[in-house]
Amino acid sequence: MPVIDIRKTALLARLELSEAEIAQxxxxxxxxxxxxxxxxxxxxxxxxxxxxxxxxxxxxxxEVKTSFPPAGALRNAPGKSGGFFTVPRVVSKKSAPGKNxxxxxxxxxxxxx
Amino acid sequence: MALPPExxxxxxxxxxxxxxxxALAQIGAALDRIAAVEPKLHAFIKVLPGRALARARDLDRLxxxxxxxxxxxxxxxxxxxxxxxxxxxxxxxSKILEGFTAxxxxxxxxxxxxxxxxxxxxxxxxxxxxxxxxxxxxxxxSHNPWDLSRVPGGSSGGSAAAVAAGIAPLALGSDTGGSxxxxxxxxxxxxxxxxxxxISRHGLIAFASSLDTVAPFARSLDDLDLxxxxxxxPDGYDMTVQEYPASALSPAISLKGLKVGLLSSEGAAPEIVxxxxxxxxxxxxxxxxxxxxxxxxxxxxxxxxxxIAPAECSSNxxxxxxxxxxxxxxxxxxxxxxxxxxxxxxxxxxxxxxxxIGTFALSAGYKDAFFAKAQQARGLIAKEYADAFQKxxxxxxxxxxxxxxxxxxxxxxxxxMYLNDIYTIPSCLAGxxxxxxxxxxxxxxxGTQLPIGVQLIGPAGSDRSLxxxxxxxxxxxxxxxxxxxx
Numbered sequence: 001m002p003v004i005d006i007r008k009t010a011l012l013a014r015l016e017l018s019e020a021e022i023a024q025x026x027x028x029x030x031x032x033x034x035x036x037x038x039x040x041x042x043x044x045x046x047x048x049x050x051x052x053x054x055x056x057x058x059x060x061x062x063e064v065k066t067s068f069p070p071a072g073a074l075r076n077a078p079g080k081s082g083g084f085f086t087v088p089r090v091v092s093k094k095s096a097p098g099k100n101x102x103x104x105x106x107x108x109x110x111x112x113x
Numbered sequence: 114m115a116l117p118p119e120x121x122x123x124x125x126x127x128x129x130x131x132x133x134x135x136a137l138a139q140i141g142a143a144l145d146r147i148a149a150v151e152p153k154l155h156a157f158i159k160v161l162p163g164r165a166l167a168r169a170r171d172l173d174r175l176x177x178x179x180x181x182x183x184x185x186x187x188x189x190x191x192x193x194x195x196x197x198x199x200x201x202x203x204x205x206x207s208k209i210l211e212g213f214t215a216x217x218x219x220x221x222x223x224x225x226x227x228x229x230x231x232x233x234x235x236x237x238x239x240x241x242x243x244x245x246x247x248x249x250x251x252x253x254x255s256h257n258p259w260d261l262s263r264v265p266g267g268s269s270g271g272s273a274a275a276v277a278a279g280i281a282p283l284a285l286g287s288d289t290g291g292s293x294x295x296x297x298x299x300x301x302x303x304x305x306x307x308x309x310x311x312i313s314r315h316g317l318i319a320f321a322s323s324l325d326t327v328a329p330f331a332r333s334l335d336d337l338d339l340x341x342x343x344x345x346x347p348d349g350y351d352m353t354v355q356e357y358p359a360s361a362l363s364p365a366i367s368l369k370g371l372k373v374g375l376l377s378s379e380g381a382a383p384e385i386v387x388x389x390x391x392x393x394x395x396x397x398x399x400x401x402x403x404x405x406x407x408x409x410x411x412x413x414x415x416x417x418x419x420x421i422a423p424a425e426c427s428s429n430x431x432x433x434x435x436x437x438x439x440x441x442x443x444x445x446x447x448x449x450x451x452x453x454x455x456x457x458x459x460x461x462x463x464x465x466x467x468x469x470i471g472t473f474a475l476s477a478g479y480k481d482a483f484f485a486k487a488q489q490a491r492g493l494i495a496k497e498y499a500d501a502f503q504k505x506x507x508x509x510x511x512x513x514x515x516x517x518x519x520x521x522x523x524x525x526x527x528x529x530m531y532l533n534d535i536y537t538i539p540s541c542l543a544g545x546x547x548x549x550x551x552x553x554x555x556x557x558x559x560g561t562q563l564p565i566g567v568q569l570i571g572p573a574g575s576d577r578s579l580x581x582x583x584x585x586x587x588x589x590x591x592x593x594x595x596x597x598x599x
Contacts, residue, residue, distance in 0.1 A: 004473050013427060013472040014434065015465060016453035025466055028527050032470060036420065038413045039486050042493060049488035050495040052309040052323055052544035053353030060349065072216040076438035085437050088444040088451055
């Protein structure tokens, strides 16, 4: 039974777990995952997965309808400016040569993956 | 003269139409009941008196001809806090949606309000609908009106408590793996999980999109049927909604000659087994044929659910990242740190556990072993139910393995908490409607009485006739409201 790599999984899930949480969750998750062995006891060869609601995929008529107003979408924004959501800097400054070279070469500083 | 708040929805609407009372008086009575019991119950995250009283006044101003067309005229309704009600908060029982105000109203709620109902408040729930006791709410647990030291069940515990305490005749919960059926059993209510695709999920904040359903609580089957009939049908926003042919009003059902499959109660406490036995005897006396059934794939239903639901939740909860709504933390070290710090601060332990399991089950190298297998297992379970319905008309079985447990009893052991759902989960995986009916009380040594529930399951789309089956079995009994101990 594969063991969960909690740190790697937390990274994938964008969760910054504390050491205490890692210590608490690891045995709990291992116990839960251990019960999943029951699935391998089922005869599943050729069994189709079941996805409710997938049977009706009718497209609606191509009629122009109004969409959700941007003002409403921005109402709950923790940060906004000029009709956009604002977030911390994503792209590092690569302006005039020599001026921001340091910022541009800092590994991983503000760049998202 | 206001009717008592524990009156049925149809009684309240009828009395208002006849001029015997007003919507304002009825909503006032519900709010008074909240004030009296809420300190003990904690059923609500947010009561909405301003909005409710304003709507009540609007309803009272309508001409008689308009009032006559409103089957839920002036009926107070509580809604779980994962429903969007425009202008009101929706926290999903979580800190991560602190400050969030819903920008639109869920279809199910809009339809109830269009029929004259009045939302009086947003009820407490396990965070993001993950739990079976309401103890995982970021705002503290709710209490069972029958015994305040016990849980009302979950994740829709607040809505269950509100109806059981006689605050409102109807409340909306959501049922993903049993989150309405189980609290209904613990609180002595009718709680119905409809067929997947009966009612639009537009405006119900998503947990597991192939499993979530809009699901009501009531103390009367007539009220339950009215709520369902009002809400069901396509709305142009949820592509999984279908028009089931059997959605029209169903005729009364005779138990004589009906074939009812009896599901296993292995693992259930003696009082649950006894209560189920009593219902089976009733069916037999009325001339129904009982067919014991063993659904073998159901043995893996819990595992199947606890892979699929977390996987879907890990995707659905990715949107809570501090960017567009709710809590925002961190960000000093860039966008990445905004996500991780926000989610770390905003999510509780159970939500984090499920996100981790789900992410793991979907991750490269493990997706085939876990998620794909679980989806196939789900196919096997759905097929077993379909085969069963070739032989029988409906199924009957236990809803929960025990009566309501004490607060704090299971919070340290996630697996123990998951085991509360062993009887509710299987039919959820198959997209089938399931209805909890109150089936007696268990008497404890100290004189406390705790409700026991029994589950009725029907084929997909049979919701209205399943309710008729329940009416025939229960004699259309009204479930009494609990008197909350002073």
